[in-house]
Amino acid sequence: MPVGTAATVKGVTAEQLRAAGARMVLANTYHLLLRPGPETVRELGGVHAMMAWDGPILTDSGGYQVFSLAHRCRIDDQAVRFASHIDGSPVELSPERAVEIQQALGSDVMMQLDECAPGKAERDQVATAMRRSLAWAGRCRTAWQAGDTQRQALFGIQQGGVHADLRAESAAGLVELDLPGYAVGGLSVGEGHDVMVGVLEPIDSQLPRAKPRYLMGVGEPRDILAAVAAGIDMFDCVLPTRNGRNAQAFTWGGRVRLRNARWTPSREPIEPGCSCYTCRHYSAGTLRHLFMADEMLAPTLVTIHNLHFFARFTAAIREAIASGDLPSRSRQWLAAMAPADADGQDPLEGE
Ligand SMILES: [Zn+2]
CATH class of the missing domain: 3.20.20 (TIM Barrel)
Structure with a gap:
């Protein structure tokens, strides 16, 4: 599921999202609770109408963001109370309230309110x-x-x-x-x-x-x-979207950093053979230029490619499960994505 934090998967339209192969998306209750508020979401027709998305939507309960983003967070067995990170206003979230909010949002799958202890x-x-x-x-x-x-x-x-x-x-x-x-x-x-x-x-x-x-x-x-x-x-x-906005593309050969000067003259797409809109129409050199020039199209184009990559990746996993050779194919995929992905320790540029 791509993440649509504030009832939008950043930088792409629902049509682009679907064309990239996404089937189900996630929206964040915490963010929508603070802004625009669940009653406004309900008046606007719910998250499906706001996102122009008729596929399934999952909403988290907000708990995780309360503990990671909110200020003055206090929790007891009854509820969690905190101050909005946007304007400092006090908010109370109980299990019952979390359900009520997600009913107002109108998602297809709601999550229970939970407490995630720090790592x-x-x-x-x-x-x-x-x-x-x-x-x-x-x-x-x-x-x-x-x-x-x-x-x-x-x-x-x-x-x-x-x-x-x-x-x-x-x-x-x-x-x-x-x-x-x-x-x-x-x-x-x-x-x-x-x-x-x-x-x-x-x-x-x-x-x-x-x-x-x-x-x-x-x-x-x-x-x-x-x-x-x-x-x-x-x-x-958030990897496909957040990294896409930061000029980092996922491919079967590992990650591609489009700000790297090596791409300046490249007329090849990010990933030769990729059927996504971006790879069919734009060269890596052009994408690098768009990023260096801070053009707003650049994050959108790489996000489209990354969403498409993860859709293909998970589709390939489903096929491998069906044919019974997931372990061997997993090893092949990871070897091809190495070294950047094999160690998982790949610091992001620009973050
Ligand atoms: Zn592509």
Whole structure:
């Protein structure tokens, strides 16, 4: 899922988004809660109308952004209270309110409100956040069941940091609630690839195969491959759009940095053979020029290519699953994307 934070996938129209191969998009409850506000979204016809997008939309609960963006954040078992990072106004978000807001937004999949402990938190703090999140899953479910459960699905979120027993306790509690889908939260917060893979390893036995399993905020190609192998079905990530805006293109041969002077005379597309709009019409040299000249078309064109790349990448994964050779193809893809992607330690230019 490409990320459409403020009810827009930055820099592209819905038509471009669809042509690039996107099927489902994510919108951020926290941002829409603060601006323009859920009642305004409802008056405007909901997130589908605002985004001119008739495909499925998932909204997060806002919890993650509250903890990462808001000011003066205070949490207890009842709710989280914070000050808007935009104008400092006080806001309260409870599990019930998170459901109510997402009903106003009108997404197809809503997420439970959860507490994500910081990456470096002590075990006690992680356990408290996990158990609070589990209790909040139950309260979200009650609030969700009072509405139209056919129109909007509710996903629970597993927490528990890097602790296997806490992850198991969280998964078991969520499965008992019999929700339409389950997410794995609290990863991609600096724990590193190998630790993440370790946390995901038991997922296939912990969460039901018949329901969607969604890994939140993960999108590095090698992380996606490892997570799919562990049984994950869904992802969201800002990489295709954010990196695209920063002149970085994803390709099957690794990342391309278009600000690099080596592209100045290039008449080749970003990725020869790519069927995206950008690669069919623009050379890498032209794209580099547009970035150097700060032209607004440049971020749009590279975003289109990156969205197309991730759509093809995930389509190729689905084909490899169907033909039974995902492990060997994963190794081939990662070798071709090396070294930039194999170590995952590729600092972004311009950020
Ligand atoms: Zn392309």
